[in-house]
Amino acid sequence: MAGTQRWPRGTQGKLALMESTKLKHFHGGLCLDYHKDISRQTAIVVCPAQSRYVIPLQQHIGAAGKVTVEQGQRVLKGQMLATTKKLISAPVHSPVSGTVVEITKHAVPHPSGMEADCIIIENDFQDEWVERKPVAQNYHQMNSHDLRNIVRDAGIVGLGGAVFPAAIKQTEININTLILNGVECEPYITCDDRLMQERAREIISGADIIGHIIKARECIIAIEDNKPEAIAAMQVAINEDNTGFFRVQVIPTLYPSGSEKQLIQIITGKEVPINGLPADIDTLCQNVGTAYAIHKAVFEDEPLISRIVTITGKGIKQPQNMEVAIGTYIADCIEQCGGYNDDASCMIMGGPMMGFTINSDQLPVVKACNCLLVTTSDEIYPANTEAHMPCIRCGRCVEVCPAKLLPQQLYWYASTNNSERAAEYHLFDCIECGCCSYVCPSQIPLVQYYRSAKSEIWALEADRKKSNAARQRHEARLFRLEQQKRERDEKLRIKREMLNKKKGKTEEIEIDAKKAAIAEALARVKKKKETQAITPKNTDHLSAEQERQIKEADRRRQMLKDENHE
Amino acid sequence: MLFRKASSPFISAQASVHSIMYQVLYALIPGTLAAIYFFGWGILINLLIAAIICLLSEAFVLKLRNRPIKASLTDGSALITACLLALALPPLAPWWLTAIASIFAIVIAKQLYGGLGFNVFNPAMVGYIVVMISFPREMTFWVAPLGAVDHWLSFSDTFSIIFSGALPDQSSIDSVTMATPMDTLKTQIALENDIESTRHHKVYGALFNNFGGKGWQWINLLFLLSGLWMIKQKIIDWRIPVSFLLTLLFIANFFAVSDYASYPSALFHLFSGGTMLCAFFIATDPISASTTPKGRWIYGMGIAVLVYCIRTWGGYPDGIAFAIVLMNITVPLLDYYTQPKTYGKSEVE
Structure with a gap:
């Protein structure tokens, strides 16, 4: 049974790689049972190609893209399927070459079980790529703006689960500290753990690109002390890099250390101000998976068309981490894992603390999908809503x-x-x-x-x-x-x-009258504009509290408006 | 595969109200046994009466309110109320006094406010205050502790006093009861007898031990130990007892040092009357106490100040019940004005 709140005793001894930096403690938190060994024993397996993929247009926080392909059109692997000029958005790409068979509403993973606009692609198994022009090492000579556009066009979003478009986070430059989030504090999930163990060099390379975009002076890779293999692998990659830019920071295992704000507090001791951004305290936080995706975009010109998904839980025959193309049916992934056990009762997308249950496996894997947790009724606490x-x-x-x-x-x-x-x-x-x-x-x-x-x-x-x-x-x-x-x-x-009047003077009068009417109309329009400038409000006889609430609401409305304008 | 619907988080520490309440009950056992040892069968009979009446009246109101009876009865909260009442009421209190206190505690102070979790006041203390104000004479039916007398009143004598008021042959109520040490000191100080002479008085002296009242000091010590155990088990929050005891210690010491003849020592305050019971079992009732960390400090301090004032200058021998209920009133205010700064707030200000 897990205790609460304090950092476990004896963690200090385990922090072998921890440097002299003093870590701060965020308020509260939990020590949980992690169950990570269920899925982290084996290497990442690539999910074989399937015949059909469903690509939701919106897989990120922000606006959905507009479809740029037509029904019946042949698309190539990596081809952009939907995009928009709106600031907070990310395009989606085809994970395979094939035909757009339908652009329609399809059920997507969402707590409400809703349907959303999706592009359905039939795989032709040719694996034919769009033309790729990787910038590779040339990124050192590129400016932040152009690099950011590569990240944006690759459809890269935060892969820790929040799926916020990565390029937008990297708008601020001259940020002192880049924090690479390899904490993975949710129980069961091990996709970042395995990624760090197997692809540390690529992560480091991706982090270097982010560091280049935001002109960071240091990069701290934060990993919880329950992932010794990942810590060792990252340390090896850092030693190879040998620029002094990177540093692994081992942090005690405590939920929710992987939450951006809490992690920043652990590392820097500072709190991200309310209504503020990490940039306000000179930090930027990105997930290790995101860094990996950025490496792929820059070095291989490969957009975000796949991700590592932890498929785990007692309800799964062979729990493992799988590299899955975005758009693959969850059912297909489960089949690759040997299928469900008989007593499987519940499927959770995400971890057991913050994930949500989904009501079918005929849904596509999306960019946010870091974990599919299939539980048996004794494994998780029964939903006690009654x-x-x-x-x-x-x-x-x-x-x-x-x-x-x-x-x-x-x-x-x-x-x-x-x-x-x-x-x-x-x-x-x-x-x-x-x-x-x-x-x-x-x-x-x-x-x-x-x-x-x-x-x-x-x-x-x-x-x-x-x-x-x-x-x-x-x-x-x-x-x-x-x-x-x-x-x-x-x-x-x-x-x-x-x-x-008499007929002779009529014309003159008519012109004068017309002119007068026009002048009058202009004056009226002007007056109308003036009155409209003052938005009518019922704001007489209000208490100070009500006025404050109105102001607060106005402020939020303005914020929303600003967002929409962007 | 069932695809059951649920809402996160899907795991839980699996703590329960039931287990918290029963651990509090277990923690009450040593002190209660000591109270029975020192004050005789009366405490045990009171406890049985209070427990039966509390459970019955709770069941009755739950039935009227169409609420599930079994779940609420077995949560242990009514038993805690009964136990606190039995420890607070005098051992020879007539049965109807205990019954009235129990009914008031459960029906009025707890269930009419909405039951467990909704009561604004500590139910046991409300019950105690009602009988304290209504029946002041019966509330003095304390007995001398074992040690001051050679043996307990027999079970049958105690039983008949409680249930019929019938005293043993050739005795008056005054001959079987005796004021508590706290009450005695108060009366003697009012008569301008200094504390030292009272402690060594040929009659009253028997009521005092080295630092607290005879018997009382051991009962208090046991409640202190169980309280520390509860803090270790994280059943109660440590802030309220610590702030209450420290404040009481500080104030009592301040007055005792300034005039030791008329103000009893801090140790006497800490180890007499219901101090430790209050610190760990009454003030820490989470439902009626303040719930913010800072609020809990203030809450504990407030109780200590009121307890000291009522004990020293008030009209009642011990002021715990009044102090608790008065501080219960301040809780909504305390909670509102002592909200912790949320994450990110401290950076802006």
């Missing part, structure tokens, strides 16, 4: 929360739908690591409450936005109607005047 005990405010959740929140208070407000209060208790700082639910003696599914409270607040905000827009539309319509009426009256008046 009846849980009431919260007794014991505060164990406070002790383990790495974001230093008060989960028990958050629960109180989230469960009573008091979203304003929940936001006040920093609901949005919750990283959903699951530590609080893990220790809760009342077995309350806390994270689930927070997730639904968050989405409720988002929905409210969207509603408010919509009703604001509707109100503005309505007001604009009233204004327009009134204007039309006035114009009609004006015309009638002029007509009547014209009838009263």
Whole structure:
């Protein structure tokens, strides 16, 4: 049974490679049972080619790409299938050569089991590549901007699970410290572990490219002390490199050390400011898998069309790490692992702390898919969503929360739908690591409450936005109607005047009247513009608290707007 | 392959409220046994009455509220309330006094607020206060500890006093009861007798031991040890007991040093009355206590200040119940204003 919160005793002795740097401790955290040996005993196996691939257009945080191929078209391996000019986005590529058989909605791995736009490709088994022009060693002479474009065009996203487009993270330059995240703190997952053991040199090379893009002065490779083989392999690669740029930093095993913010705190002792970025404290954090993908993009001009997936759990006949082409059906991967055991009951994408269950194996492997955990009913704790005990405010959740929140208070407000209060208790700082639910003696599914409270607040905000827009539309319509009426009256008046005058003067008058009407209309437009500049608001007689909330909402809205504009 | 739906995290420490409550109950055993040893059958009979009434009234209200009865009855929380009441009430308290306190604790202070997890006040302390205010005479039915007297009141005598009020032949209630050391000191100080002379008084002197009250000091010591065990087991948070005991030690010492004749020593405060029971078993009730780390420090300090004030200058011999309930009132405020700085906050400010 796992204890809680403190770094395990005796870890100090195990930190053989740790240099004199003093590590900091983030608040809380858990020592878990890791079950990593199930899948890390054997080398990475390449999943053989399949006949059909499903490529979702959106496999990253940000906007989905627009399809650049047509149904029936032949595509080559590595060919771009969808892209967009929007800033926060990443293109997707064909993992094989073959034919686009359909562009349609298809079920994708998502907690809700939803369908999304996908491109379905029939493999022709020719393995014919698009023309590749790797820049290879020439990257040393390239500027950050061009290198970043290579990373972007290769569709590379954070492969630790967050799938944030990598190129965007690398926009800031002159960042002092590049932290390479090889922590892999979630139980069961070993894809980064195996990758570091087998492809350390490529990881180092990819990290060097990132370092070149952001002009970093040092690169720290953080690895938990439960991966001695990976630590040794990375150390060997660093010794070969011999530039002094890289350093392995062994950190004690403690969940969630692999979370970006927590890792930065361990290494630098600093906290990433709220609403800020790691760049604000002179760091950039990238996963080792991402570095590997960048190496492939630069040295082989190979976009992100495959990744290492840990397929593990007691429900799998032969657990292993597999290099899987993006778009491969999960069922095909499972088949390569010998299939399910009889008592397999649950499939989780990601780890047991932060992953989500999927309701079918007829889904494609996506860029975010670091692990497929197939469990038996005795292996994981049964989902206790029905009846849980009431919260007794014991505060164990406070002790383990790495974001230093008060989960028990958050629960109180989230469960009573008091979203304003929940936001006040920093609901949005919750990283959903699951530590609080893990220790809760009342077995309350806390994270689930927070997730639904968050989405409720988002929905409210969207509603408010919509009703604001509707109100503005309505007001604009009233204004327009009134204007039309006035114009009609004006015309009638002029007509009547014209009838009263003699025919000879009519033309002159008509021109004058027209000019006057135009001038008047211009003045009205100007006035209208002025009034519209001041957005109407019901902001009289509000308390300071309400004003603050409105300001907060406005700020968030502005942030959203800015994002959309980008 | 079933593809069961669930929500993360899928693993759990598998702790339970049930196991926490029962460990607290186990931790109460040594001190309770000591209390029975020193004060006789009365404590045990009180405990049985309180336990039966607490469980029955809990079951009754749960039935009225259409809540699952078995799960709540077996969580152990009602038994803890019963145990705390039995230890706080005088050993010769009539049965109906214990029953009223138990009913009030469970029905009013716990279930009417919504049951386990929702009670604003510590149920046992509310029950205690109700009978303390309503029946002050019966609340003085303490007996002299073993050591001050040669033997316990017999079981049948104790039983008949508690259930029928019938005293043994040729004795009055005053001859079988005796004030607690804390009460005695208070009365004597009010009569301007200094502490040293009270401690060596031919009658009252028997109530005192080297540092606490006779019997009381051992009971307190056992509760202290069980409390430390609970902290080690992470059943209770260490902040509240530490801040409570340190503050009490500091204040008591401050006054005792300034005038040792009229203010009892810090050790006497720590090892008499319900100090240790309060520190580890009452103040640490997580439901009614503050829940933030900083709030818990303040909560413990507040209780200590109030306990000392009520003991020294108030109208009641021991002030724990009032101190706890008064501090319970401040909890929402404490929790709100002592929120920890969340990750990333400290860098901005």
